[in-house]
Amino acid sequence: MAEAAYTVLARKYRPGRFGDLIGQPHVVGALSNALRTGRVAQAFLFTGSRGTGKTSSARILAAALNCLARKDDDIEPCGKCPSCLDVARGEDLDVIEMDAASNSRVDDIRERLESVETRPARGRYRIFIIDEVHMLSTSAFNALLKTIEEPPPHVKFILATTNPEKIPETILSRCQRYDFRRVTLADIVQRMQEICSRESLAPTEEVLRAVAEIAEGGMRDALGRLDQLVAFAGTKPTVDDAERVFGLVSRGRLLDLLEALTAGDAAAAIRFAEEVFDSGKDVAEVLGALIGLSRLLMLTAAAGGDTKGLDVTADELPRLQRVAGKYGLAGLVYLSELLSDCRQRVRRTAFPRVMVETTLVKLALLGNLQPLETLLARLDEAADAPISAPTRTNLTENSDVKRAAVEARQSSPMTDRSPRAGVTDVSHEAAQEQEAKRVPTVSEREAIDALKKKFGAR
Template identity: 40%
Template sequence: MAQEQYQVIARKWRPQTFDDVVGQRHITETLKNELRSGRIAHAFLFAGIRGIGKTSAARILAKALNCQSSPTPTPEPCNQCDACLSIKNGTATDVMEIDGASNRKIEHIRELRENIKFSPAKLRYKVYIIDEVHMLTKEAFNALLKTLEEPPKHAIFILATTDDHKVPITITSRCQRFTFRGLGFSQMGEALRKITDAEGIRIDDQSLLYIAKRAEGSMRDAQSVLEQVISFCGKDVTREQVAELLGMVGGESIQQVTDAILANQPERILEVVDALVMQGHDLEQFYKDLVEHIRNLLVVKISSNAPQLLENSLTAADVLQQQTASISFQELQAIFKYLIRTEPLIKQSAYPRFTLEMALLQAPQMRAFELFDTTLHTIHALGEKFSAFQTLPPSAPPAIVPPDPIEDAIKIFRGARAEAVLPEERPQ
């Protein structure tokens, strides 16, 4: 007996109804209302990053337009009739998915224009889903304009793109535009939890957070990473295994290196980096996590009542509070700006470990620079106040000109010896 072909998680758990689409309620509710009212646009533009449901929503919309369980378009396709099943399986002759990258020339669009004139063979509507539409040539876009503006009543266009700024305004103005949002870690964690529970996978929330962080807002990427984790760990997934597989650094290491930076402990910084290298962690990912941690410290410094802004933190809120106790907001901000500016050097360096070590060793000095800038700003402010006393009425006797307080203060601050001028020696 032939073995049943395995279906990967990303395909098995692909959304089949509007309610299944994660994190895009502002879009799915609008589409459902249009289907209920019958006010359906003839062209749609779905824009957003990869793996967040653009093509899935297009297929669901195609099923909603053609579902045979209802005499009219319905916001809740049955997924059981011949129309829904054929669209799901990709065998519907009246629903055409076109890859804009490989069908980008003007002759492909001319062929589409010729075929669109004919009525649907079996379904209620002909639906044209053009993926990565921004890849079309300029001539192809121009050929599509008239058809896109006034298509036959039986035709619906759904354009999908990850680079909407490359789509000409003449095209976007003829479409109803929907911008899909990147998903938050909590949204992806909840969706992944449903999958793991249904698949019988035992995994903790911290591991799901690691997977969500690696996916960077893409649900499809998160599902692919989960597939890889299951292959590595089996049905019993531990946090340590996930961290090892993905090269993730735990909150403890981030906390240790941050404490070393704030306390100006260069030896401790080198020890933490050495441990990360020995454990095979991704240093670039570690640096990103460190920048995010410093950002979380800034958030705690501004407001301790912002848990929704710290939901993705690998470190507990009470630990963040302790770390911010000995440093000012301005000093933290100076360290954060420095780390942001240094990130490209680590990404491009042929010696990432050495570059990372030097960057972290220099980070504590940002506190001293911030104190210098603050002191210098205070000196200039005082100098502006003293300058008001130098302006006297014309009838007043000549005043003794005091020494410039700004210049003297700067000389003292830099360790230079200021020259004292006696009052009787000052010029009149």
């Protein structure tokens, strides 16, 4: 049956050449140099978070080193010679791959290393790939160290790990180290687009962005999520499907909310909170996504027109710039702080919904008092700072905006004034009691009053 033959995307699209490896140009560049000049270290260590290409690169490097057809000035394994084919199948006699996660004992490593003195059967080298090497036991590391200190000239080691800090210094100092980076969102989206077109899948770019965002820089995670989404929703998954499968709120909808807040739309704020709570989403996670987005908006605002360094896709940029412009840099600082504060406290309060509503409505109220800079200038006055309060018109100066932001931070009623701040270990009842006793801060009360006016007291 077709189902039985299905190979998960992450496996089907494992890079077989350096040219297919995404987001690691520094690694590819350095390895290419080594291969071209023939100055190849005896031991390599590939580090980096999961799903960034470490294992794939170890296999590509091993294939390249032993490829029977590779020319000296080329770096790619040919992929067709008997050696390359066997390596790709994991059946090559000269490439010994070992997963330290399931073979962590000293006997496991001794058994594998028994053959180090043996000449390679066909290729130039005997290559030992030890994956998740940080899992080795102390005695296993010692056994490895003996060999790695003085390996026969025909032996190469390629170690890979997500936790380099767990590897003994003695081993580290023998290895040439390569740090794999998290893959950027834009690169993940582009790679998924290529794969989708080959697989006749048709998610929109917005859907792929949502998938890429949860992958947090891991290409394998991204492809795994894509598999999951397609299994649930078929070949044309929508943003709604992604929201349902992953329990997230898409960036598009978060931007809708943030934009509504700048227009003083308190009803939108309440509706958003209602949706989040009614759909059973993890509130702290949604707030985390909002915080991530306000950071991105802050970077967008700070970048001005120079958007090269921003990890966004071209499609998304104009909208981010528009919303960032509505808040202004100072407004975004305040937005981030309010949301972070809310997120810190939401897990501890007995009334998370009220807290989220209050925060969002407060933001909507700020939106009503546009532009935000004006309000921040007022906070500036209230703090009775020696600096003369800037007026609305001259606040566009960068230094003024920054100063206003700093002042706002210092005088923000939400910043750590709560008697709950710092309390981590209280029982639920005690928490409820404390929460009930907590006196709302001035601006919380303002927000609550405004709420009552708009919706009638409940």
